[in-house]
Amino acid sequence: MCGLIGYIGNRPAQPILIDCLRRLEYRGYDSCGLALLGDGIQVYKDQGKVAELQRGLSLNNERTGIGHTRWATHGRPSGINAHPHLDCAGQIALVHNGIVTNFLRLRQQLTQEGHIFSSETDTEVIVHLIEKYYRGDLAEAVATALGQIEGSYAIIALQTGPKKLVVARNESPLLIGLGDGENFAASDAAAILDYTDRVVYLEDGDIGVITDREITIANNGHEVSRQVQQVPWTQEEAQKTGYEHFMLKEIHEQPRVIQNTLRGYLSAIEPVAPEIAANGDIAQVLLLGCGTSYHAALVGKYLLEKLAKVAVRAELASEFNYHDTLLSKTWAIGITQSGETADTLMALRKAKSLGCKTLVITNVVGSSATRIADEAFYIKAGPEISVAATKSFIAQLVAFYLLALAWARIDTSSRERLMAELRLLPNKVQQLLDGQDDIAELGEYLSRYDNAFFIGRGINLPVALEGALKLKEISYIHAEGCAAGELKHGSFALLNPHTPVVAIGAQDNTYDTLLTNIKEIKTRGTPVIALAAEGDREIDKLVDHVIWIPGTTPLLSPVVNSVALQLLAYYAARKRGYPIDQPRNLAKSVTVE
Ligand code: M6R
Numbered sequence: 001m002c003g004l005i006g007y008i009g010n011r012p013a014q015p016i017l018i019d020c021l022r023r024l025e026y027r028g029y030d031s032c033g034l035a036l037l038g039d040g041i042q043v044y045k046d047q048g049k050v051a052e053l054q055r056g057l058s059l060n061n062e063r064t065g066i067g068h069t070r071w072a073t074h075g076r077p078s079g080i081n082a083h084p085h086l087d088c089a090g091q092i093a094l095v096h097n098g099i100v101t102n103f104l105r106l107r108q109q110l111t112q113e114g115h116i117f118s119s120e121t122d123t124e125v126i127v128h129l130i131e132k133y134y135r136g137d138l139a140e141a142v143a144t145a146l147g148q149i150e151g152s153y154a155i156i157a158l159q160t161g162p163k164k165l166v167v168a169r170n171e172s173p174l175l176i177g178l179g180d181g182e183n184f185a186a187s188d189a190a191a192i193l194d195y196t197d198r199v200v201y202l203e204d205g206d207i208g209v210i211t212d213r214e215i216t217i218a219n220n221g222h223e224v225s226r227q228v229q230q231v232p233w234t235q236e237e238a239q240k241t242g243y244e245h246f247m248l249k250e251i252h253e254q255p256r257v258i259q260n261t262l263r264g265y266l267s268a269i270e271p272v273a274p275e276i277a278a279n280g281d282i283a284q285v286l287l288l289g290c291g292t293s294y295h296a297a298l299v300g301k302y303l304l305e306k307l308a309k310v311a312v313r314a315e316l317a318s319e320f321n322y323h324d325t326l327l328s329k330t331w332a333i334g335i336t337q338s339g340e341t342a343d344t345l346m347a348l349r350k351a352k353s354l355g356c357k358t359l360v361i362t363n364v365v366g367s368s369a370t371r372i373a374d375e376a377f378y379i380k381a382g383p384e385i386s387v388a389a390t391k392s393f394i395a396q397l398v399a400f401y402l403l404a405l406a407w408a409r410i411d412t413s414s415r416e417r418l419m420a421e422l423r424l425l426p427n428k429v430q431q432l433l434d435g436q437d438d439i440a441e442l443g444e445y446l447s448r449y450d451n452a453f454f455i456g457r458g459i460n461l462p463v464a465l466e467g468a469l470k471l472k473e474i475s476y477i478h479a480e481g482c483a484a485g486e487l488k489h490g491s492f493a494l495l496n497p498h499t500p501v502v503a504i505g506a507q508d509n510t511y512d513t514l515l516t517n518i519k520e521i522k523t524r525g526t527p528v529i530a531l532a533a534e535g536d537r538e539i540d541k542l543v544d545h546v547i548w549i550p551g552t553t554p555l556l557s558p559v560v561n562s563v564a565l566q567l568l569a570y571y572a573a574r575k576r577g578y579p580i581d582q583p584r585n586l587a588k589s590v591t592v593e
Contacts, residue, residue, distance in 0.1 A: 001027060001071035001588075001592060002027060002068060002069060002096070002187070003021065003025065003027035003097070003186075003187050003191065004024070004066075004067075004186060004187040005017055005020040005024060005156075005185070005187075006065070006066045006067075006095075006156040006158070006167065006184060007065055007066075007184055008163060008164065008165050008182065008183055008211060008212050009063060009183065010063060010181045010182055011182065012060065012061045012062070012063060013036055013060075013062055013065035014034070014036060014059075014060045014062070016195070017034050017036075017065050018034070018050060018053070018054050018057075020184075020186065020191045020192055021050045021053075021069055023190055023191045023193075023238065024187065024191045025050055026246075026385050026386070026387060026582060026588045027187065027188070027588050027589060029050075029069055029071070029582050029587075030072050031045065031048065031069075031077045031078065031081065032048070032049070032053050032068060032069045032070060033067065033068055033095075034053070034067035034068070035066050035067075035093035035158065036062040036064070037062055037065060037093075038060075040160055041090060041091070041092075041158070041160060042060070042062075043084055043093060045082035045084065050069065063163070064158060064163045064164075066093060066094075066095050066156045066158055066165065066185075068083035068084060068095035068096075070082055071587040073592055074099075074103070074120060074123075075119060080120075081120055083095040083096060085121065085124045085126075085127045086127060087127045087128055088115055088128070091131075091159055091160045092127055092131055092134070092138070092157060092158070092159045092160075093127070093157065093159075094123065094130070094155055095123075095155065095156050095157075096123040096126060096155045097153070097154045097172045097173075097187055097591060098152035098170070098591065099122060099152055099593075100122040100125055100126065100149055100150070100153070101150045101151040102150040102151065106148060106149075107124075110125060110129070110132065115128040115131070115132070122151075125149075126149060126153070127157070129149070130142055130145045133145050138164070138166050139166050142155070142157060142168055142207055143168075143218075143221075146168055146170070146207070149170075151170075152171035152172045152342070152592070153169065153170050154167075154168070154170075154174035155168050155174075156185045163211065164209055165210040166208070166209055166210075167185045167202065167208045167209075168202075168207045169203070169205075170204050171204060171368065172187075172340075173187050173188060173340050173367065173368060174186075174187060174201075175187075175366070176202065176208060176215055177189070177192040177195065177198065178215070179195055179196045181212055182195075182212055183210045183211070183212060183215060185210060188364075189366075190233065193231060193233060193234075193235045198228055198229075199229055200215065200226045200227070201366040203219065203224075203226065203371065205220060206218070206224070206226070207219070233382055233383050244574075245386065245574075245581050246386040247386035247388055247390060247570055247580050247581055248570060250385070250386055250391045251390050251391070251566050251567060251570065253391050254394050254426075254429050255426035255430045255433070257381045257382065257391045257395050258394060258425050258426045258429065259426050260395075261379050261380050261399060262398060262402070262422060262423070265402045281329055282310065282331045283329035283330065284311040284312065284313065284327075284329065284331075285304055285311070285313070285330070285333060286313050286320075286327065286330050286333070286356065287301055287314040287315070287335060288314075288315055288316075288320055288332060288334050288347040288348065289314075289316075289317055289335035289336060289344055290336075290343050290344055290590070291389070291469065292392070292393045293335040293337060293341070293344070293392075293393075294314070294317070294335070295465050295466040296361075296393055296396035296397055296462075297333075297335050298314050298461070298462035298465070299463070300314070300396075300397075300400035302458070302459045302462075303400050303403075304400070304403070304404050304407070306404070307405065307407070307409070308404055308407035308408055309409045310407070317334070317341070317344040317346070318347075318593070320350065320351075321347055321350060321593075325354070327351065327354045328355075330351070330356045331357050331358075332352070332357070332358045332359075333358070333359045333360070333361060334347065334348040334358065334360040334361070334362075334372075334373060335361045336360065336362050336367075337363045337379075337384060337396070338364055338588065338589035339362040339363070339368055339369035340364070340368050341589060341590050341591070342591050342592050342593045343590070343593055345369055345372060348373055349372055352372065352374075358372070358374050358375070359374065359375045359377060360373035360376050362377075362379065363378070363379050363380075363384065363395065365378060377403070379392065379396055380395065381394075385581065385588075386581045387582055388569070388580070388581075388583070390470075390566045393562060394429075394559055394563065397559055397562070398422075398425075401422055401556070405418065405419065405422075417553075418553065421552055421555075424552070425560075428550040428551075428552050428560050429559065429563050432549065432550055432563055432564060435548075438547065438548075439547055439564055439568055440567070440571040441571075442529060442545055442568060443567065443568045443569070443570065443571025443573075443575065444571055444572070445545070446475075446568060446572045447477070447571075447572040449477060449498060450477060450478060450498075451480075451494070451499045452479045452480075452502060453468075453479070453480050453481075453482055453487070453494075453495075453499065453500075453502070454468040454471075454479060454481045454501075454504065454565070455481075455483070455484040455501060455502070455503050456483070456484060457483065457485065457510035457514055458506070458509070459554070459555065459557070460506050460557060460558060461483050461484075462558065463504050463557075463558045463565065464482065464502075464504050466481070467479075467502060467504065467561075467565035467568070467569070468481035470565060470566055470569035471568070474569055474573040474583050476584075477572060477576075484503070484510075484513070485513070485517070487517065487521070495521060495524040497525040497526060497527065499526060500528065501527070501529070502528075502530075502531070503517070503518050503521075503528055503543070504531045504565075505531055505532050505536070505539060506533070506554040506557040506561070507536070507551075508555075515538065515539065518530065518539070518543060519542060522542065527544045527545075528543040528544055529544065529545045529547065529568075530543040530545070531546075531549055531561050531565075532546050532549065533548075533550075533552075534548045534549065535551065547564050547568070549564060
């Protein structure tokens, strides 16, 4: 959730750190800070955004430093709780992402030993432990200190004296970026793309020492070599390129994203899941994810059951971790854009330990999930910076279409028809984007309300859940996604003229019942916005507003419908004037349970 950056090299560190912190801000943005290493360590940190921190800085020429953007877990957002944290002597500085679960006990013990704590954070115990064990070698002290720590961490530390950074990771992402006469450490590659695209992903238990000329990595006391990888993203992809918000840019990228995900897979569907498609040994599929990725899993469940005729369970990763479960002959699939969501990683580990074969559908090459799962399916959506997931959701859906097609037990002509429709999807989404003015108007209309319902049936029920999540996440309008048939079982009590309902339709076997549900809702004087296929003349007569959706086969309707709901949420939030890319209290990747 927090963003980490470290720089050591031949250029002034301060502007580079600030630049990288800006790019990391989507990971956490309630406070930030940096430490620069000269003869001593200078720390600048405060509550608020990187731009505010930068305003308070004067020019500094030091060539080594570390920085942090915070998403508070222990201790409220404040200047004191912001990272970097220092030891008592002010000779060691540290930034951290993760959670130290045994910090209270360690803090008590260190306090008794005379260490003075200034913040409420769990992080501060790490720097005091390093101080306690320091005997002249920072990396050794870090290794001993981390031996006492329970929980997850990615850390970057520096110390007065010889210029170097010491890095370490356990269950939180961290990589080293390789430059020319300079090196970086960062919690994700998007932060350093302006400087280098050559990176080394650290493994759990790795402790690295970085100077401007070399890096060494050890694990369990033994030196190890880690592969240098090229980041498959461009700088341009990680920037706004003229759009007002990353979210809008990412929504607009979707036609190309769909093409990218399809490319290479569609012409050769078999390689997508070779053994699995042929494997009669799998009795059920278990889909695990959180938030938007969970909604993609719900669509995936529908597709796999319909096309592959296999039993599928979709579970919230955060819940799966806490119940006893029977898994025999199960293929477990984790769905996670970032590949770093703590609950999903835990769920994948648990499924693996229960003997499941595992796959992860992810956007991030080298992410933690790819190291846990047996196989990875990369959705190729490019960097997603806005906290609200948009293009990664659509790419996850496309991944499920491909997977279901690879495994489909349907006749050849049905398969070919579906593949042909899939190829048309980028154009359908583009058509929708080209006509977005009407959706923008409806978004502004929706911004006037404090509550809304989203209803759908069948394969569009997850779309309703996702539409509600998107709206509340960025516009702070309370929204509830609900199965259309469930509304009458309780939520109906809340319907009134001030609570609009967004009804998501598709021309499938749910259509007629959805129309009946809409009629029932209208009897309460409730405004209804319907998503309907172009040319649908029936729904038009029943509802207050229609968002016309370019026609596609009902099975693919979740893609176009979801893009329309993303735009609806975006324009509602924009009208309300909220910080769309960084909604309050949220962070892009939730690396704590
Ligand atoms: O990186 P992941 O896909 O594992 O993230 C899961 C959720 O945290 C994420 O989808 C979240 O719900 C989004 N902010 C929704 O827009």
